[in-house]
Amino acid sequence: MENKKVITVTSPLLPSLEDFMPYLQDIWDRKWLTNNGHYHKELEKALCEYLKVPYISLFTNGTLPLMCALQALRITGEVITTPYSFVATTHSLWWNGIKPVFVDIDPVTGNIDPDKIEAAITPRTTAIMPVHVYGNPCDTQRIQEIADKYGLKVIYDAAHAFGVEVNGESVLNAGDMSTLSFHATKVYNTIEGGALICHDEKTKQRIDYLKNFGFAGETTVIAPGINGKMDEVRAAYGLLNLKQVDAAIEARHQVAVRYREALRDVKGICVMEDIPGVRHNYAYFPIFIDAEEYGMTRDELYFKMKEQDVLGRRYFYPLISEFSTYRGLESARPENLPVSHQMADSVICLPMYHNLSAGDIERIIEQIVK
Numbered sequence: 001m002e003n004k005k006v007i008t009v010t011s012p013l014l015p016s017l018e019d020f021m022p023y024l025q026d027i028w029d030r031k032w033l034t035n036n037g038h039y040h041k042e043l044e045k046a047l048c049e050y051l052k053v054p055y056i057s058l059f060t061n062g063t064l065p066l067m068c069a070l071q072a073l074r075i076t077g078e079v080i081t082t083p084y085s086f087v088a089t090t091h092s093l094w095w096n097g098i099k100p101v102f103v104d105i106d107p108v109t110g111n112i113d114p115d116k117i118e119a120a121i122t123p124r125t126t127a128i129m130p131v132h133v134y135g136n137p138c139d140t141q142r143i144q145e146i147a148d149k150y151g152l153k154v155i156y157d158a159a160h161a162f163g164v165e166v167n168g169e170s171v172l173n174a175g176d177m178s179t180l181s182f183h184a185t186k187v188y189n190t191i192e193g194g195a196l197i198c199h200d201e202k203t204k205q206r207i208d209y210l211k212n213f214g215f216a217g218e219t220t221v222i223a224p225g226i227n228g229k230m231d232e233v234r235a236a237y238g239l240l241n242l243k244q245v246d247a248a249i250e251a252r253h254q255v256a257v258r259y260r261e262a263l264r265d266v267k268g269i270c271v272m273e274d275i276p277g278v279r280h281n282y283a284y285f286p287i288f289i290d291a292e293e294y295g296m297t298r299d300e301l302y303f304k305m306k307e308q309d310v311l312g313r314r315y316f317y318p319l320i321s322e323f324s325t326y327r328g329l330e331s332a333r334p335e336n337l338p339v340s341h342q343m344a345d346s347v348i349c350l351p352m353y354h355n356l357s358a359g360d361i362e363r364i365i366e367q368i369v370k
Ligand SMILES: *Cc1c(COP(=O)(O)O)cnc(C)c1O
Pocket: 061, 062, 063, 064, 085, 086, 088, 089, 131, 157, 159, 160, 181, 182, 183, 192, 193, 194
């Protein structure tokens, strides 16, 4: 048997070590390693420009901004959210003592279905936490209308939506706040890292206190904050990666173009297409398998690919509502979430990264096209 290399589901965008060295030297010379240092400030400025957002606070990962957004907006009681996401979305509610209320998703985008939000609102509801799944923008207008009608806050988990725009406007400006993850597996990474986007200076100030234990001065603590600060090494790394992220997104785009061309007409396979007016970031390439039409279940295909060293990922499976912490909740009942279950049971995310070779793409496609 041929010994082919393993094709992983993702591969990180890395700055060249040669480019990184002078930054490290400078950090060593400055001897200021964290707490809003030089590169931290530079990266906040550069990201505001790149992402077209007014205020951004950097974090050490993408989970703490979710937790701090809930603190900053003083969210309590119940929050309406989606089960079709990474567990961190719901965990952030749990860590704040908030009850998650799951609402089903839209089968086209995979995002929370605005038509089903109102029925889930109770007197205890204080906010909505949607996710732009795979970077597909949520129906932010409809969600805002509902939020305004009931006096709710909206926090978007935009971990997948780095650089995503709708008609030239950043999707990160929707709602009260949006969070990003710069984890190594994301389109743009700082190894570990994240950010919280808000719309005014006062709120940014509060977020910056919260991510530094609540310190507002040498001896003043204004709230029970946490340590969420990004360090100088990762901020410098982030500045370098920002310079190449557009090229990486374009390379991902070309992978998506080839996948779609090869797979869109395969019986029993469904791919997601670009949405008109949207600047996509091609963070993921999910396909959905109709077992009856395709003649093989999702898991059969997934394990067959794995045997050939082509690693997909069942993302998101299982649903968050199926994990032991949450499955006892009334809103976690499968009857309440039929579309979510259907998507979770049929999805495979194909390998997707900026330097996926043409040969590897064809090898992946061969596994699926019979
Ligand atoms: C990656 C991710 C997170 C968590 O980000 P970390 O940086 O890993 O803490 C949160 N939500 C979603 C949807 C994610 O994909």
